[in-house]
Structures are given as structure tokens and as C-alpha cells.
Amino acid sequence: MGSVSRKPRAVLWDMDGTLVDTEPYWMAAETSLVESFGGSWTHEDALQLVGSGLIDSAIILQNAGVAMEPEAIVSHLTDVVQESLRTQGVPFRPGARELLAELRDAGIPTGLVTMSLRRMALNVVDLIEFEAFDIVVAGDDVDNPKPHPEPYLQAAALLDVDITEVVVIEDSPTGVRAGLASGAVTLGVPHIVPLDDLGAHELWPTLAGRGVSDLGDLFDANNAMTEVIR
Template identity: 85%
Template sequence: MGSVSRKPSAVLWDMDGTLVDTEPYWMAAETALVESFGGSWSHEDALQLVGSGLLDSAVILQGAGVTMEAQAIVDHLTDAVQDSLRTSGVPFRPGARELLRDLRSAGIPTGLVTMSLRRMALSVVDLIDFEAFDLVVAGDDVDNPKPHPEPYLQAAALLDVDIADVIVIEDSPTGVRAGLASGALTLAVPHIVPLDHLGAHELWPTLAGRNTGDLTDLFDSINARTGAPR
């Protein structure tokens, strides 16, 4: 390793729970939907969907008594959450908006990699008051949802960067597994569920107060630790 810091080639962000805290919007929409079919939906029920693909979540909701086609469930929930975003605003996670803006200022490419529908992701991006991302890879853009590595590999390919030079920021076990499987340096920032013992390269309790320099230092230290040639 020389003394010159190498910056990551790109930083790829998960959306729900990492960039924004839309989980309460999703949980409220799920609860209302299940109850409209006479079922009950607890906080514990909702937790099992955190980080899951939407169609996988729809199957679980069908099991809770929602007699709708899986795609119709996905569309219904997406509409409900989009309405909440429009009326209540984008609920950024602590430090996320500031770190994202700092990365943009530093000229480091950024991507949003989410299992939400593309229209859902774009509605969030459109409500951010600066150009936040170079690309969006959403759940309906890939064949295999997280924890499969395809979403992150696709984003790296579209940005024309080596996945090994990328930092992935995730808040769910599903997402951390996807980042690690892709070969990216995976930074876990837990939100609703703990992320210990998943093998993430680093665990930060929050993004609050973090900047591009912190990510560059992390990139350098992990590379030095693994001895990976860059």
C-alpha cells in the first residue's frame, strides 16, 4: 500500500431503512391491507418482511389472508407508500442525506439499489432537492432479488466499475448478504434488526456525522487488512 488514499469507485445505497426510513409507511400499508381482509398484522409480522423482495412479501401477506394476486398486492402497497411520501415527505435516516451530498461534492459515483419498484424508487429520488444518484437499480430491473448479488453486480456494470472497488451501504440481513455475495466492500448500518455476525466488512451504528473521508478511510483500511490488490 502506498501512502496515497484510494477512493472507492462508487458507493451503492440501499433505500428503505438505509437512505430513508419508509418502513413505518410500509408497515402501516401492510396492516391496513391485512385488516381490510379481516386478518391481523403485528409489528413482529411486519419485521419478517424487512429487506425482502416485494413479491416474496406479497406471498407472506397472502398467507395472512390477503386474497389478491401477488402483483396486485405489490402495486397496492407501493401506491400507499407513494401517497405517504407525497403527503408526509421523505424521512431520511440520520446522516444519510448529508453523506450523500458530500459524496456528490467529492465526485464519487452513487447508485440506489433497492428491491422496491422502480416507480417507487424514482418517487423518492425526485423528492430529494439535489441530483443524488447516477443510477437506480430497482426490484423490477433484476431477475433475482437480494440476497442474490445480481442487483449490486448490475449497478456496478452500469457504472462501469469493478464491484471490488465499490462500497455497499445496507441496513438489512438480506441486503448485507447481497453486498457480500457481490464482492463489494459491505458496510452495515443497522436500523430495525441487528446485523452482527453476518460478516459485513464494517458495522457503523449510524451514518450521522460521517463523510466521504470516513468512507475513503474505511476503503483503505479494509484493503490493507485483506491485502487485496487494487
Template identity: 85%
Template structure:
């Protein structure tokens, strides 16, 4: 058996809620859209959509009274959130930008794996002031959204790395399930909804003050455990 690298070949990031805190932008856009059709949209309703595929979310919004085709709903919400990002800025989650920069410095490859549309993901990437990601896999790039493993498997394939040598960072139950199903070491950093009891390999309360060394340590400890089972 060959020696296992102590650091992962790549770290794959979820976007909304993990890298950037766009959830308030999404919630505001959903609320305005539902209310424009005379419906009501509560905070609890919005929480149901956290981490979901966009077309799945659109169907729930249709049930709440939005009389538009699912694709039109997705496009409308994306426009609203992109506008908010451009006018109000990109609110990075604590420590996310710093960890991303540190991973790049440590020569660990990175990918962004999001169920948002590609045009929105690229908007966010463009607003980061350094070369942040080697690949971007978005909701319109895959046939099966999270919690299906396809988005993470596609990113690993694009990077030409084995998914077993990848760390996934996620903030939602849906995303966590996708990471675990792919076979990646899956790190949960809860944001709006708790992630307890879902089988994450590790839960960190925040990425604040975490660096590439912490990711390597997590990966090394996990692969050592796996090798001795």
C-alpha cells in the same frame, strides 16, 4: 501490481431503511391491507418482511389472508407508500442525505439499489433537492432480488466499475448478504434489525457525521488488508 485507489469508484445505497426511513409507511400499509381482509398483522409479522423482495413479501401477506394476486399486492402497497411519501415527506435516515451530498462533492459515483418498484424509487430520488444518483436499480429491473447479488452487480455494470471497487451501504440482513455475495465492500448500518455476525466488513451505528473521507478511509484500510493477505 498497479496501485490501488484509496477511494472507491462508487458507493451503492440501499433505499428503505438505509437512505430513507420508509419502514413505518410499509408497516402501516401492510397492516391496513391485512386488516381489510379480516386478518391480523403484528409488528413481529412486519419485521419478517424487512429487506425482503416484494413478491416474497406478497406471498407472506397472502398467507396472512390477503386474497389478491402477488403483483396486485405489490402495486397496492407501493401506491400507499408513495402516497405517504408525498403527503408526509421523505424521512431521511440520520446523516444519509449529508453523506450522499459529500460523496457527490468528492466525485465518487453513486447508485440506488432497492427492491422497491422503480416508480417508487424514482419518486424518492425526485424528492431529493440535488442530483443524488448516477444509476437506479429497482426490484422490477432484476430477475433475482436481494439476497441474490444480481442487483448490486447490475448497478456496478451500469456504472462500468469493478464490484471490488464499490462500497455497498445496507441496513438489513437480506441486503447485507446481497452486498457480500456481489464481492463489494459491504458496510452495515443497522436500523430495525441487528446485523451482528453476518460478515459485514464494517458496522457503523449511524451515518450521522460521516463523510466521503470516512468512506475512503474504510475502503483504503480494507483494500490494504486484502492486498497484504
């Protein structure tokens, strides 16, 4: 056995909180919507929604007093966040854009797997100055949102790779659970909420300064264990 680490066949990225820090945009949109119906929306309320499916989030917002259908709530929030992205720019998480570019240069396929609407995801992808992703799986592309494994399994199928040969990068407990349930090597990069004790294969405090070789080492270390089990 040489010391050269095997690369993953693909790397699948969560969007909100992992690739881009859109959470403040979402929180601001939620707050103004709830307040427009005379309700109140605290930072703690907003934290409940981090990583949740959009319809699940909409139902929580309904319970906070928003008298709109769930689909209308989702559409409204998406519009507001898209406008924020357009006017204020895409706030990349530290190291994310650089790691993504390095993966592209290395020829490793990449996918974006998000519970945001497809139009929102494509909007973010369009604002990246290089061709960042081979495929996009969004919230309206799947029957079962994260923490169900379907989004990641669908992405692996679209890329024609075995999910066990994939690294998933996530920032939320919901997303980490989805990655682990799918069978992927799951990397947690905590952002707003901690990811301790969820069983992620590794936790990195940041993607800053991390490269393809680090992902290779992560994949190797955690895939070696599954090879032995098989």
C-alpha cells in the same frame, strides 16, 4: 505508502431503512391491507418482511389472508407508500442526505439499489433536492432479488466499475448478504434489525457525522486485505 486513503470508485446505497426511513409507511400499509381482509398483522409479522423482495413479501401477506395476486399486492402497497411520501415527506435516515451530498461534491459515482419498484425509487429520488444518483437498480429491474448479488453486480456494470472497488451501504441482513456475495466492501448501518455475525466489513451505528473520508478509510482498510490475498 502514504497515509492518504484511496477512495472507492462508487458507493451503492440501499433505499428503505438505509437512505430513507420508509419502514413505518410500509408497515402501516401492510397492516391496513391485512386488516381489510379480516386478518391481523403485528409488528413482529412486519419485521419478517424487512429487506425482503416484494413478491416474497406479497406471498407472506397472502398467507396472512390477503386474497390478491402478488403483483396486485405489490402495486397496492407501493401506491399507499408513495402517497405517504407525497403527503408526509421523505424521512431521511440520520446523516444519509449529508453523506450523499458530500459524495456528489467529491465526484464519486453513486447508485441506488433497492428491491422496491422502480416507480417508487424514482419517486423518492425526485423528492431529493439535488441530483443524488447516477443510476437506479430496482426490484423490477432484476431477475434475482437480494440476498442474491445480481442487483449490486448490475449496478456496478451500469457504472462501469469493478464491484471490488465499490462500497455498499445496507441496513438489513438480506442486503448485507447481497453486498458481501457481490464482492463489494459492505458497510452495515443497522436500523430495525441487528446485523451482527453476518460478516459485514464494518458496522456503524449511524451515518450521522460520517463523511467521504470515513468511507475512504473503510474502503482502504478492507480493500488492503483483498489486495494482499490477490
